[in-house]
Amino acid sequence: MPLECVQIPPGTILAGYRVESELGRGNNGVVYLAEQQSLGRQVxxxxxxxxxxAExxxxxxxxxxxxxAARLDHPYIVQAYDAGATPEGYYYFAMELVIGPSLEDVRRDSPELLTFELIFRLSIELAEALDYAWTVHKMTHGDIKPGNLLISEETGELKLTDLGLARVSGSNTGDDIMxxxxxxxxxxxxxxTAxxxxxxxxxxxxxxxxxxxCGSPPFVGSPQKVLEQHLFSPPxxxxxxxxxxDPALVAFVEKLIDKNPANRPASWLEVRDFLATLLE
Incomplete structure (x- = not known):
């Protein structure tokens, strides 16, 4: 039984990666800054x-x-490098290192930075990334939220991450939708699912x-309460x-969150074109 992830000390080498420090954690794993020794790059x-x-x-x-993630090659999507299991019993996934905050970090800690220009530009980049994922690979993301949109400090550009709930059209994974x-x-x-x-x-x-x-989501409360509001309550x-x-922007957002999928925009290109016009 390996040590708990939180106990991996700096300098530990796993599958050719030298762990340097912890970057963050989620529901299913811990993300570390590490060096891929064979190429001398940080990941x-x-x-x-x-x-x-164990499950x-x-x-x-x-x-x-x-x-x-390894199927996707797009400037606005985090690139996958490697994955597997180590002799110590760890399952790992090495990916492009993005230095910078998530959109959720900005929303929570620096809301004054959320200008229309930033929101529209990141949304346009997201639309281009997801249009690529769909048109080339028939892939949807499944978990669009501010915490999965990283902003590169180096370029200021979007880096979409966390494909844990992604789906490929026509595939049958047998998993519950989450x-x-x-x-x-x-x-x-x-x-x-259809x-x-x-x-x-x-x-x-x-x-x-x-x-x-507007500074807060349309539905709030316990997870069960929020799910019920998505199903039955108008925002x-x-x-x-x-x-x-802008009334046109309001109308477009209302179209996006229509409870009937048929009433929403037909594609990410429609989103990109509309927001690009507003940004101009």
Whole structure:
């Protein structure tokens, strides 16, 4: 049984990666700053929590994220490098290191930086990344939220991360549909797998955009309460929450978060083109 992830000391070498420091942690793993010794480059080195590694389903989901990420080659998506298991019993996923905050960090800690220009530019980059993922690989993300949008300190550009809930059209993984409750589309909550696709990601994006434009999400409360509101409750009109918004923008956000997928925009290109016009 390996040591707990939180106890991996700096200098430890795992699968040719030398651990340097901890970067953060999530529900299923810990991410470290590490050096890939063969190439002398720094990477983000994600390790599945040992207590979850005992469950085959978690291992498969963890490695599936790496395999899906490895298919994608786009400037606005975090690049996958390597994945596997170490002799010590760790499951790992090495990926591009992005130095910079997430959009959630900015929203929470520096909301004064959330200008219309920043919001629109990052949204345009997200739309281009997800249009590429869909048109080239028939892949949707499944967990669009501010915490999964990183902002590179070096370039200021978006880096989309965390493909743990990504789906490929036509595949049958046998997994339950999951999502972050605050941003989950109604059809995802109902488990209607046939309807989950680009428009479900667009709904999550719309909820995120609503939150960024007025300072708080449309639905709040316990996770169960939020899920029920996604299913049955209309959001408070965005124009009431922020009367200074362009009516065309308000109408577009309302279209994104329509509870009927058929009423949402048809593609990420539609999102990109609309926001690019506003940005100009």
């Amino acid at each position: 983000a080195f994600k390790i599945l929590l040992p207590e979850l590694a 085959p389903g978690y291992v498969e989901s963890f490695l599936r994220e790496a395999r899906l 999502a972050t409750p605050l941003y989950a589309a109604p059809e995802v909550i109902r488990g209607e 309807d989950v696709g680009v428009r479900s990601d667009l709904y999550s994006f719309g909820i995120m955009l609503y939150e960024l434009l 408070r009109p965005l124009a009431e929450r922020n009367p200074d918004l």
